[in-house]
Amino acid sequence: MRKHLRALIARGKLLLQQAHSERASPREIAIAVALGAFAGCSPAIGAHGWLAVGLATILRKNRLFAFFGSRVSFFLTLPWIVLLEIQLSHRLRTGAWAELSAETALAQAHLLL
Incomplete structure (x- = not known):
């Protein structure tokens, strides 16, 4: 059992070293x-x-x-990233910003579930 654990740890160290040098x-x-x-x-x-x-x-x-x-x-930045994606895509498609704010998005979030 110890032999397998040591081999696994050695393999993990080798993979980490390869990832760092790649x-x-x-x-x-x-x-x-x-x-x-x-x-x-x-x-x-x-x-x-x-x-x-x-x-x-x-x-x-x-x-x-x-x-x-x-x-x-991650979970704290994802809502803001999604809001930015919506705004930018709407701006690129129509030339105007979407009538959407964080408050509006949160108020209508229950409709998405």
Whole structure:
């Protein structure tokens, strides 16, 4: 049992070391975090981490830092990100801001459930 536990810990340390050294120049890390933040602001709620890691793999960026960047959309910031997405998409489509405020969105939240 101890042998398996030691092997598992050694494998975890090796994976962490590989993740840290994977395309780890400051520029590559910044690009990976930005990619993760972009994925974190997508409407794929619940799949932000997977989306960030997938994009980082396809674009050959650091997957660990892309995953960290996707954590921008945690439960305290997600409502504001969604409100910003709605406002920006409405502005791009119609040329005017949506008649929507945080108070209006919260007042009508029960209709979405």
